[in-house]
Amino acid sequence: MTRTVTYTSSLLLLLLLVGVQGDIYLHIPRGSNNRLAETTATRTNANRVFDSQNNNRGGYNVGDATQEKAGNDEGEQYRMKYFQSGSWKTKTNDAGKSFLSVEWTNQHGCGGNEDTNPQKQNCHLVLQYMCQDDVDSPTGTDDTLRNGVETNTQNYQPPNNLDETKSQKNNRKNNNVKSERVIQEPWEWYDSCYLRQRNKGLFTADQKLKNNKFGYSSATYTRQDNQGNRYGYECPEERDYYPYWHPTPWTDIAVLAENASMCRFYEQESFNSRSYHTCVESYSDGSRKHWSKWNNQQQCVENGGQWIAFHNYLEKAPAFTSEGECTRQTAWGYSYIWAVPFDAQDVTKKECLIKLDAPDCRAADFSRSNHLGNGVDGTALKYDWTLPYFPSGNAKRCVFRIRYNISTDDYDPYTTNSSHNRNEATKTMSPVEQDPYVDVGERSALRLNINTDQTGRTFQDRSHVFLLKPRPSGMDNDRIYNLNIRGKRGNIVQVYPAVEYDFHPNTLSLRPNDLVHIQWTGSNSHNNGGNGGDGQAGDEGQGKDGTDRNNMVQIEDLNNNYPVPFEQSTMWQNAEVKWIYHGKGSVSPKDLAVSMASSGYYVCTKASSCGGMSGEAADTKTLMNKLLNNAPASYEGAVLKFKAGTYHYMCSRNNNFTNRSQKGTIIVG
DSSP states (O other): OOOOOOOOOSOOOOOOOOOOOEEEEETTTTHHHHTTSSSSSOOOOSSSSOOOOOSSSSOOEEEEESSSOOOTTTEEEOOOOOOOOOOOOOSSOTTTEEEEEEEEEETTTTTTTTSOOSSEEEEEEEEEEEEEEESSSOTTOOOOOOOSSSSSOOOOOOSSSSTTTTHHHHHHHHHHHTTTTTSOOOOHHHHHHHHHHHOTTTTTTOOOOOTTTTOOBBBOSSSSSSTTTOOOTTHHHHHSSSOOOSOOOEEEEEEEEGGGGHHHHHHHSSSSOOOEEEEOOBOSOOOOSSOOSOSSSSHHHHTOOOOEEEBBOBBBOOOOOOHHHHHHOGGGGOOOOEEEBBTOOOOTOOEEEOOOOOOEEEEOOOOBBSSOBGGGGOOEEEEEEOOOOOOOOOOOEEEEEEEEEEEBBBSOOTTOOGGGSOOOTTBBOOSSOOEEEEOSSTTOOOEEEOOGSSSSEEEEEEEEEEEEOOOTTOOOTOEEEEEEEEEOSOHHHHTSSSSSOOEEEEEEEOOOOEEEEEEEEOOOOOOOOOOOOOOOOOSSSSSSSSSOOOOOOOSSTOOOOOOOOOHHHOOOTTEEEETTTOOOOOHHHHHHHHHHTTTTTTTSGGGGGSSGGGGTTTTTSSSOOOOTTTSSSSSEEEEEEEEEESEEEEEETOOOOOOOOEEEEEEEO
């Protein structure tokens, strides 16, 4: 990933970072690392959705909604459901906000300073999301975000010629996109990337980048991937560089920079904050083509295109139909702009758009080099994401993305560009060469291990699809904190570089009126079977092979490993149920306790108190397995408000003292 400056001519000057190897794995929300529901320790298809450049191990399977594998029914997959922030949005008060604590591990370290925590490299991380209105079920060739039910990569066939008609384009897309396969970026995103010339102002060292079928090198060919390999419908050039110089479908959340001095640049150059141009050409009927070969204004205009500024947005506000009406709006603390949205079909028509905030930017936290895990004081790396509020009131279907760039200062990252590429005709040598020999004294040449396609290295992980839902009534101004479970089945060697089970946040401190949404997801196919790759296969743990199961029972102290009997507990008696997944209405403390302990297998203790759900009561339903084998792998949970106090809890199935300690604490007041 590189740092860039805006270009205005065919000489596309850009700033870059050079890098070395190191993976990144997302744990909250659960990162896929290109997995779907494999029973193996290694993923089936590293090209399924995106280019992670991570080890083939790692990642978490998509969640299952019940005690059975979802199989070929995506409706049986479980999508984590987070409540959006409330409608009262201000810059100085966090009332009404929803917080999701994002957690990850990165291998090669980050953050630190020269005096107290010197690092071996520079780095930065970019956190982004993509959302669209939720739908009940996607159809064959639409662009609905989905996980799919098979691990094959979506198909892609380039056009036969550059004069393709609109009808031919539609036929090509219809033949390519399969409803049973994953969609994150739309098909048009990759197609436009394949057909647009690459940025030739970029430093490519001594790498020789290939051409597409039409004889020119497009944005699918980069220094990190000179072969132009395809990963889902991701655009390689956009993946490798940030901020990107064309409109993208991604929304920036945060940039954790190599140092705070870079933040002004990132904040101003984010697509959240400013417009970016794209060359627009038209079909014979006057409608917009989704692609153009030209990536700069001069060539665009010379070839009959329009160089159009496009804007990113939180949502469209179609109720406001004039510029004056639009820009006067101040509802919910948002700004409104009258502009052309990045996904516009008619580029002559401006629309009312809700403006995005600039990304949060700060110096990255310190983490230890060559180690997946340790941050300051041994804590996991995290970022507290304030979930957005969508004024439309619509539920959103979303994915989350984190990119990690690591770099060295072997040459100036701010002035090195394409003029420094190796060029035999001009006798220009690249500042880095493939596996060079260096002279350290007479008869003492040493060979360095340098691969120049990795001297600007970006790693990535993405979540499975999740939902951002409008808040239930009565909670608009409350702070909501999400309490989830990370990890998967297996011992520490079998799951690595994923992690074993634990609660996250492990310790959650709340103010007296704060709410907590307790929720978790798991898979029924985390068998971690062979091939083990470069690690140990297997799924040691309690209960049925391959199954993730979690629950929550109170304990007196974190040193204890026996739950408190309900009659002696305080956690559930001191919890007010503000919302619960089954919507039964009044929920007694004992009903809440049994729901949490059974991962939702039981709704209540007795049929007589269960309303219209008497069949889900503990005294009528088939007996739950003591190791939760017949309980759901995922639990939509409840939103609770606790009275002041300190509450410790654990999972009864996975907390086995010597192997893993799945315990947590909520502190209120």
